[in-house]
Amino acid sequence: MSVNRALFIILPLISWVLLYPSKILAQTFISCGEIVSGTISTVGETDLYTLTVNAGDVMSMRTVVTSGTLYTRMTLYDSMGSQISYANGDTLNYTFGTGGTYTLWVSDFGNNDTGSYSLNLEKLNGPCHTLTPISCGQVLSGAIDAILDKDLYTLTVNAGDVMSMRTV
Numbered sequence: 001m002s003v004n005r006a007l008f009i010i011l012p013l014i015s016w017v018l019l020y021p022s023k024i025l026a027q028t029f030i031s032c033g034e035i036v037s038g039t040i041s042t043v044g045e046t047d048l049y050t051l052t053v054n055a056g057d058v059m060s061m062r063t064v065v066t067s068g069t070l071y072t073r074m075t076l077y078d079s080m081g082s083q084i085s086y087a088n089g090d091t092l093n094y095t096f097g098t099g100g101t102y103t104l105w106v107s108d109f110g111n112n113d114t115g116s117y118s119l120n121l122e123k124l125n126g127p128c129h130t131l132t133p134i135s136c137g138q139v140l141s142g143a144i145d146a147i148l149d150k151d152l153y154t155l156t157v158n159a160g161d162v163m164s165m166r167t168v
Contacts, residue, residue, distance in 0.1 A: 027048040027049060027050045027103065028047070028048070028049050028050070029049070029050045029051075030049045030050070030051055030104075030119065030121050031051075031052075031121070031128075032051075032059075032121055032122065032123050032128035033120075033121070033122060033123075033127075033128040033129050034120070034121060035118055035119070035120045035146060035147070035148045035149065036049070036118070036119050037066070037116065037117070037118055037119075038106060038116065038117050038118075038119055039114075039115070039116045039117075040068075040070055040106075040107065040108050040113075040114050040115060040116075040117075041114055042114065043108075043111060043112055043113070043114060044107075044111045045107065045108075045114075046105050046106065046107040047105070047106045047107070048103055048104070048105055048106075049103070049104040049105075049106065049119065049121075050101060050102070050103055050104075051101070051102050051103075051104060051121055052099075052100070052101050052102075053096045053099055053100070053102065054096070054099040055096060055097060055098050055099040056095070056096065056097075056125070057095070057096045057099075057123055057125065058093065058094075058095045058096075058123065058124040058125040059093070059094055059096065059121060059122065059123055059124065060091060060092070060093045060120075060121075060122045060123075060124050061074055061076075061091070061092045061093075061094075061104055061119065061120070061121055061122075062090055062091050062092075062119070062120045062122070062148060063090050063091075063106065063117045063118065063119050063120075064090060064117060064118045064147050064148055065090075065115055065116070065117050066115075066116045066117055066118055066147060067115050067116040068113065068114050068115020068116060069113040069114070069115055070108050070113050070114060070115030070116075070117060071088070071089070071108060071109045071110065071113065072088075072089065072090060072106055072107070072108070072109065072117060073086065073087070073088050073105075073106070073107050073108065073109040074086060074087050074092040074104055074105065074106055075104070075105040075107075076092065076094055076102060076103070076104055076105075077102060077103045077104075077105070078098075078100070078102055079100050079101050079102065081103075084102075088109045089109075092104075093124070106119060118146075118147045118148050119148075120148040122150075127152055129150065129152045130152070131152050131153065131154040132151065132152065132153050132154070133153070133154050133155075133156075134153045134154070134155050135155070135156075136155075136163075140153070
């Protein structure tokens with residue numbers, strides 16, 4: 001096969017991967033409230049995650065580096081492969097105007113470091129975790145069992161109430 005013919009076949013494939021990465025590259029599904037672990041083990045590597053949302057969802061995607069010198073970059077793509085948002089660092093918040101399946105890329109910001117991280121997907125306008133009701137004067141016990149884990153509570157108050165909450 002000649003070099004020109006090989007380029008004729010390979011270049012369209014490369015373009016297709018760049019235009020529609022969610023159709024080609026291996027991805028891990030992440031659901032609301034889930035915490036997953038990932039590793040950027042080689043310089044330039046990118047981990048891909050698939051998430052499904054509804055129109056109007058306000059989602060927070062958070063990473064915490066657990067080892068190495070990684071500085072995370074998250075890039076969000078729609079189902080057509082168009083970049084719609086990104087964040088350098090640990091948090092990417094986005095309001096989805098259209099429901100559907102989206103792809104989140106996690107990489108090192110400079111593409112020159114490696115390390116491990118935890119990733120959490122959380123819905124801010126209607127949390128996907130169970131909310132534990134708490135009333136005035138009540139004492140509850142809880143535990144944070146993993147990185148990015150959280151306990152969520154709900155409290156009913158009246159206008160003008162002044163509340164004090166603390167953890168020990």
